[in-house]
Amino acid sequence: METRTLVINSIYENIGDPQAMAHTIQKLVAYNDSMASQFGFIDLSGRWVQASVVGVDPAGLELYMRHHVTSDPRTTFALRHPGKFFTDGQMVENVSAFESSALVELLDRFECRFMMGAYFAVSHDYFGGLSLMRPRRQKQYAVEHLRKASSVLPHLKRAMGLHVRLGRLESQETALERLVDRLSTPVLLVDAAGTIRYANAAGHKELRQASLLVLKNGRVEPRNVRQTPPFAQLLAAAVFEESNYTVMRLHGDNGHMAVLTAYSLRGLPGLVGMPQAAAVVFVTYPDMGERVDALRLQMVYGLTPAETRLVEHLARGENLADIAEKLRLSRETLKSQLRSLFAKTGTNRQAELVAVLLSAFSFPLA
Numbered sequence: 001m002e003t004r005t006l007v008i009n010s011i012y013e014n015i016g017d018p019q020a021m022a023h024t025i026q027k028l029v030a031y032n033d034s035m036a037s038q039f040g041f042i043d044l045s046g047r048w049v050q051a052s053v054v055g056v057d058p059a060g061l062e063l064y065m066r067h068h069v070t071s072d073p074r075t076t077f078a079l080r081h082p083g084k085f086f087t088d089g090q091m092v093e094n095v096s097a098f099e100s101s102a103l104v105e106l107l108d109r110f111e112c113r114f115m116m117g118a119y120f121a122v123s124h125d126y127f128g129g130l131s132l133m134r135p136r137r138q139k140q141y142a143v144e145h146l147r148k149a150s151s152v153l154p155h156l157k158r159a160m161g162l163h164v165r166l167g168r169l170e171s172q173e174t175a176l177e178r179l180v181d182r183l184s185t186p187v188l189l190v191d192a193a194g195t196i197r198y199a200n201a202a203g204h205k206e207l208r209q210a211s212l213l214v215l216k217n218g219r220v221e222p223r224n225v226r227q228t229p230p231f232a233q234l235l236a237a238a239v240f241e242e243s244n245y246t247v248m249r250l251h252g253d254n255g256h257m258a259v260l261t262a263y264s265l266r267g268l269p270g271l272v273g274m275p276q277a278a279a280v281v282f283v284t285y286p287d288m289g290e291r292v293d294a295l296r297l298q299m300v301y302g303l304t305p306a307e308t309r310l311v312e313h314l315a316r317g318e319n320l321a322d323i324a325e326k327l328r329l330s331r332e333t334l335k336s337q338l339r340s341l342f343a344k345t346g347t348n349r350q351a352e353l354v355a356v357l358l359s360a361f362s363f364p365l366a
Contacts, residue, residue: 003031007152011159025054025130028156032149034132036112038064041160042119042127046070046079049126056133060110068103078119082127083157085118085149087141111135116149120157128160185284189277192239194219194232197277206283212252213283220281223252231260238262238279247319250283259284301344310337314353 010024021039029037036055042048048069053061069075077091092098107113117131132149134141186206189198195218199207207215214223222231230248237246250258261282298308313323320338324331338353347353 003027004148004151007031008155011152011155022052022054025052028130028149028152029054029132031152032116032132032145033138034116034134035138036110036133038129038131038133040129041122042079042129044125044127046075048129056110056112060106060112063106064103068106072103073098074115074117078117078129079127082119082121083153085116085146085153087116087146088114089140091117107133108136114138114140116141116145118149118153120153120160122157122161128157130156185282188213188220188281188283190220190235190279190281192235192278194221194235196220203283211256212250212258222250224250227251234260234262235279235281238264257285303341303344307337307341307344310334310341 007024007027010027011021025037025039029035034055036053038051038053038056038061040048040051048065051061051065064072073093074086074088074091078086089095098104104113107115112133113136114134115131116133117129119127119129122128132141132145181200184202186202187200188196188203188207190196196207196215207213207220210223212223213220215221221228227248227250231250234246234248247259247261250260252258261284262279263282264279298305303311309327310323313326318326320331320334323329324334327334341353342348345353
């Protein structure tokens with residue numbers, strides 16, 4: 001079977017599986033005499049909502065996304081002319097200015113100087129994007145490369161459109177952002193180093209007040225410097241350890257106190273390069289448990305008294321081991337109750353569960 005047919009078959013076979021799709025793109029890269037590729041989805045404002053690379057150090061994509069994507073003339077051109085592959089020579093009007101730019105320095109560093117790219121509508125809300133790249137030593141793409149890439153484009157467009165309609169586009173992080181916007185409790189999405197990636201309104205207010213948490217060079221840190229190491233350990237445990245759930249008490253210089261609960265966020269597998277959150281941090285206060293309306297939770301979600309009691313402890317930032325000791329129950333019993341809570345609230349992870357249950361008593365019922 002010819003290479004083109006193998007690539008097309010692979011495109012359709014791997015719809016909805018980001019890791020398998022990366023292998024498909026590798027075949028497409030080789031088929032078009034290239035060394036690397038960037039692919040993913042762009043919203044109508046031109047912002048990449050998912051991006052992945054093949055054949056390039058992901059650090060290169062992160063630098064590109066952080067510093068150059070909005071000023072890249074090739075992106076602007078391709079978005080104005082969707083549905084067709086173009087080369088650098090067709091997309092860049094001021095070649096001399098482009099050659100002397102910091103972007104070209106980055107492209108040369110990662111051996112991605114020449115590009116052949118296309119953007120194409122895959123839904124009412126998103127464009128798909130694919131860029132094939134090669135270093136200077138391979139020289140600019142030629143007409144035969146455009147022809148080969150264009151022959152596969154209709155299949156790639158159809159497959160990525162199906163990917164969106166199957167509901168696989170939205171990462172856990174994006175879904176959680178929309179959810180936490182409804183909450184009155186402070187919620188922060190951060191990377192493994194504590195760099196802020198997203199915060200709801202209450203989270204922004206908490207950081208502005210700086211009574212317990214502060215921003216330093218874009219990183220969330222305790223105002224009390226003595227608690228900086230435990231906070232770093234909190235994030236590391238949530239992100240890298242199997243528990244995915246860590247908690248600490250935070251004390252401010254003014255006598256204020258809060259409970260920080262951090263959960264791991266992994267999002268979709270195989271998608272790299274975008275500045276994504278690695279953990280979600282909930283900030284709750286000592287009186288949060290008093291605001292849990294047990295009857296309301298039982299009415300809204302059909303919780304049993306035992307499940308409601310577990311919710312009350314989770315809302316105070318307690319972990320399963322502490323709860324098991326307090327209630328004199330086995331961890332297996334609590335895990336069984338958690339599975340039931342997941343089923344009743346339509347969630348899959350503790351981060352989502354806590355967010356949903358906090359929303360139940362953070363806002364009045366309509």
